[in-house]
Amino acid sequence: MKTSLVLVVLGVLVSAQARAQQGVPESERTLAREIYRELVETDTTHSSGSTTRAAELVAARLRAGGIPDADIAQLGPSATKGNLVARLHGSGTEKPLVLLAHLDVVEAKREDWSVDPFVLLEQDGYFYGRGTLDDKAMASIFTTILLRLAREHTPLRRDVVLVLSADEEAGDENGAEWLLREHRPLVDGGLVLNEGGGGWMRQGRYLVLAMQASEKTYMDYALRVTDKGGHSSLPTPENAIYRLAAGLLRVQKLVFPVELNEVTRAFLQRAAITESKEIAAAMRALAANAKDPAAARRLSQEPRYNALIRTTCVATEVQAGHARNALPQSAVANVNCRILPGHSAAEVRAALVTAIADSKVEVALDEKEIAGPPASVDAEVLRAVESVAAQVFPGVPVVPTMSSGATDSKYFRLAGIPAYGVSGIFSDIDDVRAHGRDERVGVKQFYEGQEFLWRLVGELTASPQ
Numbered sequence: 407m408k409t410s411l412v413l414v415v416l417g418v419l420v421s422a423q424a425r426a427q428q429g430v431p432e433s434e435r436t437l438a439r440e441i442y443r444e445l446v447e448t449d450t451t452h453s454s455g456s457t458t459r460a461a462e463l464v465a466a467r468l469r470a471g472g473i474p475d476a477d478i479a480q481l482g483p484s485a486t487k488g489n490l491v492a493r494l495h496g497s498g499t500e501k502p503l504v505l506l507a508h509l510d511v512v513e514a515k516r517e518d519w520s521v522d523p524f525v526l527l528e529q530d531g532y533f534y535g536r537g538t539l540d541d542k543a544m545a546s547i548f549t550t551i552l553l554r555l556a557r558e559h560t561p562l563r564r565d566v567v568l569v570l571s572a573d574e575e576a577g578d579e580n581g582a583e584w585l586l587r588e589h590r591p592l593v594d595g596g597l598v599l600n601e602g603g604g605g606w607m608r609q610g611r612y613l614v615l616a617m618q619a620s621e622k623t624y625m626d627y628a629l630r631v632t633d634k635g636g637h638s639s640l641p642t643p644e645n646a647i648y649r650l651a652a653g654l655l656r657v658q659k660l661v662f663p664v665e666l667n668e669v670t671r672a673f674l675q676r677a678a679i680t681e682s683k684e685i686a687a688a689m690r691a692l693a694a695n696a697k698d699p700a701a702a703r704r705l706s707q708e709p710r711y712n713a714l715i716r717t718t719c720v721a722t723e724v725q726a727g728h729a730r731n732a733l734p735q736s737a738v739a740n741v742n743c744r745i746l747p748g749h750s751a752a753e754v755r756a757a758l759v760t761a762i763a764d765s766k767v768e769v770a771l772d773e774k775e776i777a778g779p780p781a782s783v784d785a786e787v788l789r790a791v792e793s794v795a796a797q798v799f800p801g802v803p804v805v806p807t808m809s810s811g812a813t814d815s816k817y818f819r820l821a822g823i824p825a826y827g828v829s830g831i832f833s834d835i836d837d838v839r840a841h842g843r844d845e846r847v848g849v850k851q852f853y854e855g856q857e858f859l860w861r862l863v864g865e866l867t868a869s870p871q
């Protein structure tokens with residue numbers, strides 16, 4: 407009796423997975439492309455655009471797809487910063503799966519581009535347009551997935567919540583942060599899939615599938631020296647500019663210790679295959695022993711690995727003096743730090759103060775402190791990503807990553823909700839165009855991402871009922 411029940415349950419589970427593995431039919435691809443076009447052609451920049459318009463377009467699609475009004479929310483802190491949250495109901499066996507993508511895009515000037523940034527152009531095997539990669543591919547793919555799950559009445563073991571947010575790139579009304587603060591029950595969940603991952607390829611060769619599991623924390627510090635000033639024809643030994651400059655030279659020499667976490671250790675082990683023999687050996691050696699001085703020295707010479715293994719601080723701006731013929735009354739520098747998870751902004755401030763060793767150089771934290779959560783990778787989610795990656799990208803390893811920049815995953819992780827950057831959309835690591843000119847995504851890579859995310863959502867939500 408028990409055995410047969412298990413067999414029946416297994417049978418239904420297998421058929422749910424088999425259904426997911428049949429892949430994405432042409433009609434779904436066409437729909438994704440159509441939503442993609444609508445989103446790219448809706449200006450959602452901070453200066454002249456509106457995410458509210460984009461949210462309305464998606465809401466109309468969802469309503470037409472039979473999702474009840476009660477399960478679609480359009481909300482935001484201001485008229486042009488609309489967010490969209492939509493829910494499909496599951497059995498509630500597990501906490502909701504949140505599919506998160508931001509609707510807003512970085513500014514794009516027509517005269518800077520070789521094509522119109524607000525027209526989706528398919529040319530030479532690419533989709534061109536602002537937001538094609540960051541982040542309207544995921545927004546349209548997630549919307550298409552939600553519509554298909556609703557249309558096919560797919561039994562789900564958990565709710566699926568689509569969150570399309572505002573203000574990730576610019577502006578101070580960050581949609582994800584605002585939604586978590588003001589409408590937590592709407593966007594609460596057990597797991598978030600977001601941007602920040604994707605596949606790395608080089609000249610068409612697929613290297614690794616990145617699964618972003620952690621981020622460094624961005625923090626600015628103001629170094630400030632003030633002085634009474636005076637006439638520049640009568641210099642004194644005290645000078646705000648010299649004092650600040652001396653302090654900055656000590657910041658230049660400040661090197662934070664090497665520290666690995668679960669994510670960066672796994673990254674060094676698994677991503678070594680993408681590197682030259684020498685760097686690969688250093689990556690493996692450091693993963694095995696974070697105190698290996700030769701490996702640390704070698705990796706520290708590569709800016710991207712240096713940033714991976716330690717907190718970094720660097721001077722980025724200076725403002726000093728008020729006239730060419732006056733002694734400076736003030737000198738201020740901005741020092742931008744990227745802090746490893748698990749460390750606080752106050753700790754880094756203390757390290758700066760110690761390194762500068764001059765009480766006349768004031769070190770102020772520029773923003774309210776948000777310390778990053780510790781880095782970790784959930785074994786079950788990693789297994790699901792690996793199993794789907796093996797189907798869609800056989801032979802391409804999954805590599806957990808920590809990014810030195812920030813995404814909205816930060817706000818979810820701080821709220822205690824695990825978030826991962828994973829998309830299955832591959833792009834060339836030597837040709838990064840997100841935020842830049844002529845942003846584009848390979849047509850093949852876009853549909854592969856759709857295939858990958860459809861299967862992954864199936865894996866994470868399939869219900870035995």
Ligand SMILES: [Zn+2]
Nearest residue numbers: 508540541601
């Ligand atoms: Zn983005």
